[in-house]
Amino acid sequence: MxxxxxxxxxxxxxxxxxxxxxxxxxxxxxxTFIALEGNSLYTENSHYFHGDFSDIEPALDASSHHYVAYQSLDNADLSRAIYSSNIEDVKFPLYSGRAIEQNDQHVALAGASVHTLHRDGRDVIDIDGVEFTVIGRLGRSADSRLSPIALLYDQSFFMAEGSSPIIIDGPAIQDLPNDQAAALEPRQDTRLERRTHADxxxxxxxxxxxxxxxxxxxxxxxxxxxxxxxxxxxxxxxxxxxxxxxxxxxxxxxxxxxxxxxxxxxxxxxxxxxxxxxxxxxxxxxxxxxxxxxxxxxxxxxxxxxxx
Incomplete structure (x- = not known):
């Protein structure tokens, strides 16, 4: 001994x-969360996709890496629909609540300043009569730069005809076949902080x-x-x-x-x-x-x- x-x-x-x-x-x-806050949740992998999400979704799902698709619901890009087949691998900074899980439906992550309604003991965001339950609060703190942003988890937004361009973000983009990768347009945003590119x-x-x-x-x-x-x-x-x-x-x-x-x-x-x-x-x-x-x-x- x-x-x-x-x-x-x-x-x-x-x-x-x-x-x-x-x-x-x-x-x-x-x-990572500091960089996401500074860049409104986007990373250097974010790209525009002009087309039907169903055309590129199978290739993204086949990747061993994660991705997240964003659909802007307003001109200021503060309200966004999001979707990912492996949403549990996508990490957002939250100061309270929980992250989105795969089986969740009509849920939302919202910053502290997002207007919400109180229904049956829960905070909800109403979009055209559809209520999204707020399960988590975006940002590393209540006064985060993400406070005006709301993420709505619902795939139906991506199925609509004539919707605005989809933003696809995540390392899964690197695994796309050449013909589908060519359909992506790099998202140029001067607001991206330098730490995203050189940390x-x-x-x-x-x-x-x-x-x-x-x-x-x-x-x-x-x-x-x-x-x-x-x-x-x-x-x-x-x-x-x-x-x-x-x-x-x-x-x-x-x-x-x-x-x-x-x-x-x-x-x-x-x-x-x-x-x-x-x-x-x-x-x-x-x-x-x-x-x-x-x-x-x-x-x-x-x-x-x-x-x-």
Missing amino acids: MKFLHAIALIILSALLCSLIFSLTTFQREQ LITPAVTALTLVSLCLGSAICGVLTASAIRQRNKIGRLVGDSMWTTLTRSVLSVTAIYAAGCALSSIPRVPSFIRHDIDPDSFLLLGGSYILAMTVTISQSAMSLKHKA
Whole structure:
């Protein structure tokens, strides 16, 4: 058994690594939301499409990446119909409420200054007699630049004849066949902030954090191997097989990471309940765990081989 204080130190180290991962993904998400706010929710992938949405929808749906289609409902582009077959992958900054889910119908995301009606305990937006329930409030705060914007989730807007040009946004555009990609017109907008095109802060912070994460994971692996080295030596003397020794190494790293993640997740319980944790966090966590486990196993194997 590794010493109690040694185990506590390793758990704290793994908790710091987990916190570093959650902080990185939160930072990246906030940077994305800041850019979306500054650019009225559009990205550099936004293009005009002049034609029937049904002509291009199958190709967009076939992409492994997400997209969102916008249909302006007023000249100021403040009220927009939106649609996506994978709407749950499209992230908008919200300061309250929830995001749109695939099975939702006649729902809306609205900024704080959008005029709404109160019906049966819910806020609604009335468009030509059709009511859209407001389920979320756009923006990182109530005084966001998105406060006058309303997004109405309804595919029927895109089926209307003679409607205004559709704006398609998202990385799925890059997967379109050449003939359909040629039908798109890049959306030129001088209001787009420069951070959309050249954000040097996020890559630098990400690179520095990933380097720190790799070093921390490797150190955690080395310290774990050191903590169980004496137990492994005793085990070999009493006849433990190499597989037993390696299993002990794997279980030690697993226990340390499980305890560290549980410790670092306590302040984030509300985010877990809201499903507000970026999936990339779990990918990075898995990578850190695998690196630490690999180092622990290799160190343990080398130590026993040297002893033999």
